[in-house]
Amino acid sequence: MVVGACPLGADLAAVEALVAAGAGAVVLPSLFEEQLVHEQLGAHHFLDAYVDANPEARSFLPDSEVFSLGAEGTLAQLQRLKATVDVPVIASVNGVTPGGWTSLAGELAAAGADAVELNLYEVVTDSTVTSAEVEARQLEVVTAVVETVPVPVTVKVSASYTSLPGFAAALARAGARGIACFNRFYQPDIDLDTLGLDRRLVLSTPAELPPRLHALALLWGRVPLDLACTGGVHTGADAAKAVLCGATVVQTVSALLAADRPAAALGRLVSELEAWLDEHGYRSVGEARGATAFDNVADPGGWERLNYARMLQGWTPRPSRG
Numbered sequence: 001m002v003v004g005a006c007p008l009g010a011d012l013a014a015v016e017a018l019v020a021a022g023a024g025a026v027v028l029p030s031l032f033e034e035q036l037v038h039e040q041l042g043a044h045h046f047l048d049a050y051v052d053a054n055p056e057a058r059s060f061l062p063d064s065e066v067f068s069l070g071a072e073g074t075l076a077q078l079q080r081l082k083a084t085v086d087v088p089v090i091a092s093v094n095g096v097t098p099g100g101w102t103s104l105a106g107e108l109a110a111a112g113a114d115a116v117e118l119n120l121y122e123v124v125t126d127s128t129v130t131s132a133e134v135e136a137r138q139l140e141v142v143t144a145v146v147e148t149v150p151v152p153v154t155v156k157v158s159a160s161y162t163s164l165p166g167f168a169a170a171l172a173r174a175g176a177r178g179i180a181c182f183n184r185f186y187q188p189d190i191d192l193d194t195l196g197l198d199r200r201l202v203l204s205t206p207a208e209l210p211p212r213l214h215a216l217a218l219l220w221g222r223v224p225l226d227l228a229c230t231g232g233v234h235t236g237a238d239a240a241k242a243v244l245c246g247a248t249v250v251q252t253v254s255a256l257l258a259a260d261r262p263a264a265a266l267g268r269l270v271s272e273l274e275a276w277l278d279e280h281g282y283r284s285v286g287e288a289r290g291a292t293a294f295d296n297v298a299d300p301g302g303w304e305r306l307n308y309a310r311m312l313q314g315w316t317p318r319p320s321r322g
């Protein structure tokens with residue numbers, strides 16, 4: 001069980017408590033490409049000149065207060081955590097265009113990160129851009145980060161690839177060692193009173209787990225990557241499902257952030273998972289891993305298109321009540 005990237009990673013006392021409760025690793029909050037570009041642009045007068053010359057830059061250079069820790073803060077937090085806890089600490093970088101910012105991943109590794117999670121969160125809005133172009137660019141970023149860091153790189157991807165198995169295989173060829181399924185997309189809702197966008201962050205529910213299970217089950221044993229489940233894990237039973245579908249790592253965030261005591265919530269999740277494994281005769285997580293994956297399940301059609309037709313045709317309408 002791993003604490004996924006979120007503000008808890010920026011809090012030393014919280015991380016200590018989470019590790020004591022059984023966290024197997026901790027992912028730090030991300031450093032964002034926009035933030036790193038911002039920092040690398042350096043002096044304000046240069047930044048102002050840049051923004052004046054490129055009006056669009058105003059929309060992508062964020063206010064510095066959007067980010068909790070800058071690169072310096074993240075490096076310092078990484079060093080503090082490495083000196084305090086004895087589980088792997090994973091740095092996270094978040095960006096989608098090749099550029100100098102990726103070199104900071106090297107500094108994170110030098111500061112002691114045991115691995116780097118590269119988050120490819122991206123919202124494509126340009127109708128002239130093809131998915132092939134997007135994937136090629138993302139693979140360039142993965143290659144740049146892999147070339148920069150001496151530690152394993154895992155890639156956190158979105159659920160919306162036309163061929164996730166194909167992209168996962170390409171990630172492995174680019175040198176990634178793992179894939180985390182999936183990013184959550186924080187689309188705004190519509191505020192019906194103001195007709196504006198409602199940008200409140202809503203935490204996940206277990207309803208978000210099945211698409212992750214599906215991806216894990218399809219990828220397990222078929223791509224040379226470790227699989228991480230991230231999204232919708234709120235109980236030990238959810239974690240057991242992720243392991244059965246092939247997860248090496250199960251991340252959780254919302255379940256911890258929603259709890260009054262995140263460490264107690266994590267401890268409960270770990271003991272529920274252990275109890276489930278015990279009750280079902282598994283002596284280790286490794287024995288259970290992949291048991292319901294595509295290549296192991298008795299009815300692989302259940303993971304395929306065939307399932308779609310069966311599910312739709314098997315729906316029994318409720319008797320009409322007039």
Ligand SMILES: Cc1cc2nc3c(=O)[nH]c(=O)nc-3n(C[C@H](O)[C@H](O)[C@H](O)COP(=O)(O)O)c2cc1C
Nearest residue numbers: 004005006029030119204230231232233252253254
């Ligand atoms: C408040 C908050 C902050 C987050 N910050 C990051 C981040 O910095 N980088 C990142 O890759 N994911 C971030 N995430 C996403 C989580 O790591 C995770 O992928 C997502 O919440 C799904 O997992 P969950 O269903 O267990 O919450 C954040 C999520 C929340 C709720």
